[in-house]
Amino acid sequence: MKTVLVTGASAGFGQAIARLLVEKGDRVIGTARRKDRLEALANELGDQFYPLEMDVTDFAGVDKALASLPESFSTIDVLVNNAGLALGLEKAHEADIKDWMTMIETNTMGLVYITRQILPAMVERQSGQVINIGSTAGNYPYMGGNVYGATKAFVKQFSLNLRADLAGTKVRVTNVEPGLCGGTEFSNIRFKGDDSRATQTYEGTNSIQPEDIANTILWLIEQPEHVNVNRIELMPTSQSFGGLTVTREE
Template sequence: MKQKIAFITGATAGIGLETAKILAENQFKLILTGRRKERLDQLKTDLEKEGTQVITLCFDVRNKAEVEQALAALPEEWKKVDVLINNAGLAAGLDPVHQAAIDDWETMIDTNVKGLLYMSRIVSNWMIEQQSGQIINISSIAGIESYPNGSVYCATKHAVNAISKAMRIELAPHNIKVGTISPGALETEFSLVRFKGDQQKADQVYEGFTPLNARDIAESIYFVLSRPAHVNIADILIMPTAQGSARDIFRK
């Protein structure tokens, strides 16, 4: 039986890191990307000790030329990708639209939307050649419900959902599954990045309740990937028990 190849973007932390671990545990070969080479190198070392075959690619998904160059350089046998997990994404800032930094908007749009498109454009063609594959796009509860001070982040995740729905229709004739995973309140580096390294602000986001963790989402990703060939999970919304909506969290 062919060992499946999974391609994970944003694999140096959070959901991407935990997904790499759980797929390694289940005998996937892995292509892992990220912007932090030291972390990629350490992850490769750790996973290879457990017997997993790993290729790492250090580039920024926002940069179309870097994406194209890195993917073109992959050995041909590694281009037979079975799974693409578009996980690289971020929020930057938490300000009303009339006060937000335009640089933050561009960072979110370039990463969450354009980066996903650059990756999908190339890898989906590899999948079409083999008439099989599965793409999972990591979205957010913010792609379902908008909240104040998050207008552009919410817009990017609404875009991820819209793109995913269209991709599912476009790629179904080629036997390619497309789905989204939408986490609610999730404690990773997400808030630390959003608040530009302010640990106190990041910690306050999760005070008074138990948030999701990256392993929760990784396990859900593996569940989706482990369904029979005729089953496609189109979307999963996952929230911590204390969360009722994008804005409503019960804190003790």
């Protein structure tokens, strides 16, 4: 049995990951800002799930929340950095700068801070695993992906650099890079409540689902300790790579 801390556990990937890991016998600390959703998940999953209200962008709050963990949940074997978001799909010169700052604060600064707070204990024990949820947006540019893609490219490089720093410590690091994923609030948040536009994003695509990501996380955790998967990129079969854009003058 391992103790796994999953950020962003109130919906989407995080919720699916928490459900599957508890089902398989692990203890899960689920963090999120929405306390009511965490409590509902705790009622569903029972004593193996510990709801921890936390905003990863509030560093003092992160420290306070981690310090409040009961002894039975205090040794974190696996950190799943899942909390993150995209806001807007406008071109860079039309985007809302506040949206950019929110993505940077959540996707990079929040992820970096909680990792730094948990990592020393893993190194001291010579055991642990950090799994970051990146994105194919960090690998391939697309119109409107500007800062969101940049934050996920940061997560990719941060993960690789962690691997370099942690050589010899037996602490494993993986960046999971999903492509088009439905069944979450991702696009509803990106389009700021425009549910119709969010639904159109996935129409006819047979997109990856939260359970697919949860299965991937479980597989990573179950690998023997001498195996580190550096990066794993997933797309639905219906998604692939586009050609390079060429603008022609008329």
